[in-house]
Amino acid sequence: MQEHKQNGITSVFTLIIMLLSAGQAYGWHDKTHLAVAQAAGFERWYSAAAPDVAKSREEFRAVEEKNHYFNNNAGKRVTEAMVMEQVERFNKPDDDEGHLYGAIIGSVREFKRLDAKGKYADNPLVFCAHYAGDLSMPLHNTGYDDFNKERHSRNDGIIECNAMNNIGFIQRSIYQITIRNEADLAREIARIAETARQLGGEIRKENRDMTQEEAYRQIIHSASLFRAILVYVGKNPC
Numbered sequence: 001m002q003e004h005k006q007n008g009i010t011s012v013f014t015l016i017i018m019l020l021s022a023g024q025a026y027g028w029h030d031k032t033h034l035a036v037a038q039a040a041g042f043e044r045w046y047s048a049a050a051p052d053v054a055k056s057r058e059e060f061r062a063v064e065e066k067n068h069y070f071n072n073n074a075g076k077r078v079t080e081a082m083v084m085e086q087v088e089r090f091n092k093p094d095d096d097e098g099h100l101y102g103a104i105i106g107s108v109r110e111f112k113r114l115d116a117k118g119k120y121a122d123n124p125l126v127f128c129a130h131y132a133g134d135l136s137m138p139l140h141n142t143g144y145d146d147f148n149k150e151r152h153s154r155n156d157g158i159i160e161c162n163a164m165n166n167i168g169f170i171q172r173s174i175y176q177i178t179i180r181n182e183a184d185l186a187r188e189i190a191r192i193a194e195t196a197r198q199l200g201g202e203i204r205k206e207n208r209d210m211t212q213e214e215a216y217r218q219i220i221h222s223a224s225l226f227r228a229i230l231v232y233v234g235k236n237p238c
């Protein structure tokens with residue numbers, strides 16, 4: 001009986017630890033990701049949180065996790081070259097800082113590769129929709145320090161309870177981004193990463209969470225980028 005009880009306590013404890021550590025790099029919570037993808041006009045918007053689900057499986061975690069963030073430990077300005085440098089690290093587990101920017105380009109390449117062969121290619125776009133969402137999240141673009149650890153999950157959820165009710169607002173706020181080639185895409189990724197990195201610096205300095213207004217401003221960058229990616233790969237946003 002005693003042993004049984006202890007096992008119960010241990011497994012609750014393990015679960016709590018798992019939940020806490022899983023919280024590390026989740027990015028926006030699920031409904032926020034769905035809202036970004038739906039506002040961008042992605043037919044498979046309802047799958048946009050799936051990459052976080054895939055990542056939660058122990059055997060996939062190492063491969064998937066580093067695609068969701070770039071802990072810019074040096075606090076360097078994000079450039080087009082930095083984005084391109086990360087492409088070869090896509091899906092690679094041994095990378096301390098992560099390679100979110102390369103993962104966006106890597107998943108677009110993967111879509112194109114499958115599409116060119118006439119294969120069903122929407123799954124890489126599901127991943128891309130998710131990464132484009134994570135791109136605007138300040139704590140996915142800055143070092144994983146105490147501030148980040150303490151506030152990560154709360155900031156992931158700043159607009160979670162109302163994002164799905166505001167899809168029209170996000171859609172109307174989407175601005176025009178034109179992507180003609182990979183260099184254009186890399187430049188836009190760098191630009192949006194910088195908005196996130198700078199906001200990350202600001203909230204650290206002021207020791208606070210993002211406001212809802214700031215969170216919406218960020219995800220509007222994500223939705224605008226992902227819409228432009230859909231156009232770039234020949235998918236009509238709907």
Ligand SMILES: [Zn+2]
Pocket residue numbers: 025026027028051052068130134
């Ligand atoms: Zn994520």
